[in-house]
Amino acid sequence: MKDKMNSNEMFHSIRLAVTGVLLLAGTVSVARSEQPKPDVQLVNLRCEYRENPIGIDVLKPRLSWMASSEQRGVRQTAYRIQVASSSERLGSGEGDLWDTGKVSSERSTHIRYAGGKLAARQTCFWRVRVWDQNDQPCDWSPVAKWEIGLPEKSDWRGAQWIRLDTDLRKSSLAARPVQTKKMAVPDYSKTHPAPLFRNEMLVKSGLVRARAYVCGLGYSELTVNGKPTAGDAVLSPGQTTYDVRALYTTRDITGLLQEGSNAIGVMMGNGFFGQDQAFHAPKLGYGEPALLAKIVLDYADGSTEAIGTNSTWKSSTGPVVYDNVYGGETYDARLEHIGWNRPGFDDSQWRDAVTVTAPTQSVNAQMVPEIRRMETLPCQEIREGENGKWIFDIGRNIAGWARIQISAPAGTVISMEYAEVLMPDGSRLDTATTGGHATGLQQKDIYVCKGGGMETWEPRFTYHGFRYVEVEGLTERPADDFLAGVLVHTDVPRHGMFECSDALLNRIYQTSLWTIEDNIHSVIEDCPHREKCAWLGDAHAVGETAIYNYDMALFWTKFVDDIETVLGRGGVTYWGQRATPGIPCNIAVGRRLCQEARPDWGAAYILLPWCLFNYYGDTDVFTRHYDHLARWISYVNGLSEEGIVVRGYGDWCPPGGNKTMECPPNLTSTAFFYGTVRIMERFAEELGKTDDAEQYKRLAARVREAFNREFFDPETGGYGSQTADSVALRFGLASPDTAGQVGNSLRAGVVEQHQGHASVGIHGGRSLYTELCESGSEDVAFAAIRKETFPGYGYMLKKGFTTWPEVPLKYDAGKPFAHHSLNHPMQSGFAVWFHECVGGIQPASPGFKKIKLKPYGYTQLEWAKAHYESPFGKITSDWKVDANTFQWTVTIPPNTSAIVHVPTDKPEDVFEGMGTARNRNGVEAMGTKDGRALFQIGSGTYIFSSNLGT
Incomplete structure (x- = not known):
């Protein structure tokens, strides 16, 4: 893995790993004579991210595993993989398809099969063993397998x-x-x-x-x-x-x-x-x-x-x-x-x-997980509607359908219409938010009974976005169990969790996840009813939030591959120019593509491969797409005027709608361009394309200089809006000399200009709360996210929302809702903050091989718990504050290391377990920074405690 570029020049969300003394290549270990007998088990063997897959098309698949151990400082120094054509051969020690022998390496993810040629329908059995930091071998793993499908x-x-x-x-x-x-x-x-x-x-x-x-x-x-x-x-x-x-x-x-x-x-x-x-x-x-x-x-x-x-x-x-x-x-x-x-x-x-x-x-x-029935929601309320209709409330906005059970004569027609909300008097559906004005269709299922007893039915080939179902055709009040809601979405396993002492924050977090789940149907959608379209801007806005909570590796891989299938198909640009061959569209898949991608939407084509690299250590996607990504950079550069990208959708859907957008689209488009150029510099380095890397480095410098010349205001010390300041900090566009001023400007933009409220669209939403915390204003971040007046999240929860609306609007009692979806995952992008800031879990090198743990909120909350299932295993960060003492339990998986940032004004008094941290086995003091004591640790569970001062 190549050295990272200086973090002061890079942007926070992209999280390029930091160089220097804070992250050492090895894990802290103690003398071999003090090491206990190795106690390492190998678990979670995966082939192309899947457990024992059948029917894959990859003839040279990648293999991964995790180590499990109660010991501290466990690190892999070598591995041996055996692959055999039968479990019997493997059991007798014969890897007739591939035997790597002992390979000196810490790698345990994405190791590509390099054995004998495989054929359609072939089953391969495999196992692995590793050697620990003392060069002691563990037992062989359980046997896993994969099966080839029909690749040709x-x-x-x-x-x-x-x-x-x-x-x-x-x-x-x-x-x-x-x-x-x-x-x-x-x-x-x-x-x-x-x-x-x-x-x-x-x-x-x-x-x-x-x-x-x-x-x-x-x-x-x-x-x-x-x-x-x-x-x-x-x-x-x-x-x-x-x-x-x-x-x-x-x-x-x-x-x-x-x-x-x-x-x-x-x-x-x-x-x-x-x-x-x-x-x-x-x-x-x-x-x-x-x-x-x-x-x-x-x-x-x-x-x-x-x-x-x-x-x-x-x-x-x-x-x-x-x-x-x-x-x-x-x-x-x-x-x-x-x-x-x-x-x-x-x-x-x-x-x-x-x-x-x-x-x-x-x-x-x-390869992407299948869509499944994930949950059945019983009806919470039945009310009589107009003209003999009945209205069912399942209590939550979901994507899926209704399941009914009925006994009625043959030919009885039961009609079910779906909506997110009711009209103000509650007597009928308000279908404006589900987009019938755009699609020309109302969400409706019809069942005709066959008679002869109880019939249970649900649709097969459609899905809806809804909370309420209006049923017509019943001759009497329905039973309480007549109807239930069925939630369906792509079965991406949960990989993250967050919980804290603030019930409001827990509701905000859960609402963010419900919004994502409702919109994940083999692509990430803008909404589950009106469009069901895979807009690129929506995808990169919510990409990292999704990763921290679900296993998204195969999902985002498919999404990036989908983008490739529509290159050059946009027809025209929004300013009337013919589409350019090889350039993405605003929508990733299908035929409703809505023109050639605008710069801030098409940035997803680089940001998502970056996410796969940064969070999973996956280099395959950007390697396969590199030429297309390079073409995109050249295309956007051609849209620049004196270094400023002049096209874009902008900070989409801020409070009140796009007419209230405070940040100009050319600012955010230029910021995204700079960020993606820096990513391409890193990709080129990874691939050994040194000339490309140097060109991208020079281009990024020119864009950064133009950005600050055009947008930075020396008088205010900022860029003119909350979104402008937060994206400038996110992408590292502010210079080291002005970054502090920009942080102050961001604080003022929230506290003074908007009375403590966030006022951002999806570009600013992704970074606002994180950048407030990292620029020294975590008190402002917590105050803003807790606001219960418009346009705060608490305001929307008070209005009864269980998913985030497309546009935060003031909703007047007694008036119907506007024609905007109430279920848009792009508005969940901010929720990455729960893991990366409150939990403080961030990758410090690709795939969490090195981990940064730096929590915020210990002056705002009594406790917080977060975990994330990384490619190496579970990372946990559980902290609490009691009588001015900060106590923090962290778990680091084997074969990784971490720098923990313990908040304290007395680093010498930091304890780990029963002793001072600097004297504990497996803990190495790394100095202090920004009011925290830094320690490097290897794998294991640690309990740090510190005095927060007065």
């Missing part, structure tokens, strides 16, 4: 893309009105049909493995002998730019098959692939649903059979007579084909499927 086009031989032959729908419910605010009259149109496909096959005795590889566009559900194969996974596969690439999932169906006849059934929906109604823009769709699937059976005698989709598969329409990912779903249970996905079903009236040309250039394994 030739691997799909025998499977063809198929579609439904004829639309057989006759239902009057197959069409809905589309009417945007620009349309005088609605347009009634059908969606593409949602087909059913089936096929029967014989399975011999001796089956040992069966896999189904499925790419069903837009959404598909695979069943085997009538049983689902995906568990709680829904809305599969993930959204892509379909004509460029589509994703397939791999299902282990071994346990669902039986000797003899078996039935394969696939139910399909339009998803984003077949979405041609919303926005009254049919060209946004790619066509009718299409299916590519291949089932491969392996037998004990070594034989293999493959069954692929082709024209012998049978197809029909089914009970889903309408589905649109924006509008909703209509399901007529009377049209169900009972037993259609089981053996022996009479499909003589079904038509043969038709084969079609592949709708995509490539089919790739889905």
Whole structure:
């Protein structure tokens, strides 16, 4: 790993690691004679971030592991990896595919497989052992494995893309009105049909493995002998730019098959692939649903059979007579084909499927986690609405759908419409915030009962943003359990937690996470109803907050790859210039791209690879995209006038809306440009591109000089607004001589100009609270974030919000809400502050190999707890203040080191455990800085205590 650039020249959010005496290359250790016997276990073995994955396309995957130990100062000095073609060979010590031998290295993440050539469907078994700081080996890890999918086009031989032959729908419910605010009259149109496909096959005795590889566009559900194969996974596969690439999932169906006849059934929906109604823009769709699937059976005698989709598969329409990912779903249970996905079903009236040309250039394994049903929320209140309707409140704004259970006569039509809020009198929905004026569609699901007993139903091929559901068609008051809300989002595991003594801050933190979760559906969306679009500015605004709380590595990798699929497709710039080849669009994926990317939005193409490098130590993404990233820098440089980037959206959605934006877009665009140029300098250094690195260094110096010449005001000592000051500090644009003045200007901007309130959009929101703390005004940061008057977060919570609105507005009692979403994750970007400042957990080198721990808020809170699951293991920072004593418990995972910044005015009186810190094993005093005593520690748990003074 190359040395870091001087931190005074760099920007806080990008967190380039600091050089110098504060971060030493090694972990503090004691003499070998004092070391106990190694007690290290290897856990969490991962292949391409996943545990025992099946169906991956990477033929040279990267392997990672974590060490677990109760001892202090545990550090890896060497490793040995063995990979074998069978668990038996591995058990006997034979790594017939790859045996690294003992490799002297501290690396335990992203070690690329370099063994024998792998083939489609091959299973690889692997294990690892490491040597500790005393060159003592630990035991071998448990055996892990990975399985290759179908990485090459030739691997799909025998499977063809198929579609439904004829639309057989006759239902009057197959069409809905589309009417945007620009349309005088609605347009009634059908969606593409949602087909059913089936096929029967014989399975011999001796089956040992069966896999189904499925790419069903837009959404598909695979069943085997009538049983689902995906568990709680829904809305599969993930959204892509379909004509460029589509994703397939791999299902282990071994346990669902039986000797003899078996039935394969696939139910399909339009998803984003077949979405041609919303926005009254049919060209946004790619066509009718299409299916590519291949089932491969392996037998004990070594034989293999493959069954692929082709024209012998049978197809029909089914009970889903309408589905649109924006509008909703209509399901007529009377049209169900009972037993259609089981053996022996009479499909003589079904038509043969038709084969079609592949709708995509490539089919790739889905690596991003699947979307799943994550939570079921019971109804909190039922109220009677107008005209016999009933309104259900699930108590929280979510993304997903309603699940109902009803017993009613056949043909009973139950209509469910969704909204985030109610009209002031509470008698009906207020759908303005969910964007029907833009999409032309209302969020509505319709279920037609089949009769004969209790029926339970939920939609399959749509999702909504909502808290309230208005139900029409009931003949009496519904039971309390008639309806529940189902939350669905990409199943990114929780990797972080924060809690403190202030209940308001805990609510603000939780609301921020709910807002993110509601908008993570294989891409990060702007909102889960009106647009569902992957805007680049929204992504980089919330990128780090998401990382501190969820495992986002595969998610952001996909997002960056999505950006590549639409390069040059923007059509025009917003000032009317033709799009430039190779340049991103404002939206990362699909066909609704909203022109070529503006500089402050397109910055995501560099900021997100930086996040993957900085927080996960991942170099693959910026390596693969380097040429495109370099082209972006050149493009934005061409938009500069005397060093100032003159285009951009600006500090989007500040309180009151964009008309109240205080920071000019050219300031924030230039700041983002400077920050991304510095990142490219680092990327070039990592790749050994010394000439590029030098060019970026010179360019950054010119931009910085121009920025300060244009925007710095010597009289005020700042840049003119809260956002301007905070981004200048974030990206290191203020000089060492003026940084203190800028910090004072930022403080004054909050305290004096806005009566203690934050007044920033998404650019300033990401950095404001962190920069207040790091410039000496943590009291102002805490006071501002606690404000319960407009536009404070407490104000919005008092108004009943459970997610953050697109635009913070004053909401007058008795008046309807404005046409703005109430669920925008870009407004959660500030919440990175809970981990990086209050918890004080920051990476000091890529991937948290070296850690900086520097908490704030000990004069504001009684206690705070934070943890983060880094690539090396869990980092914890739990502190409390009692009678002017600061007590801080920190845990550092093995194979890492940290600098802890203990607040005190008497560093000689800092204790760790039962003794003074400077005399404790595994603790090395590193001096003092900014009213804190600094200590370097290795892995383990430490309890520091200090006197905070008067």
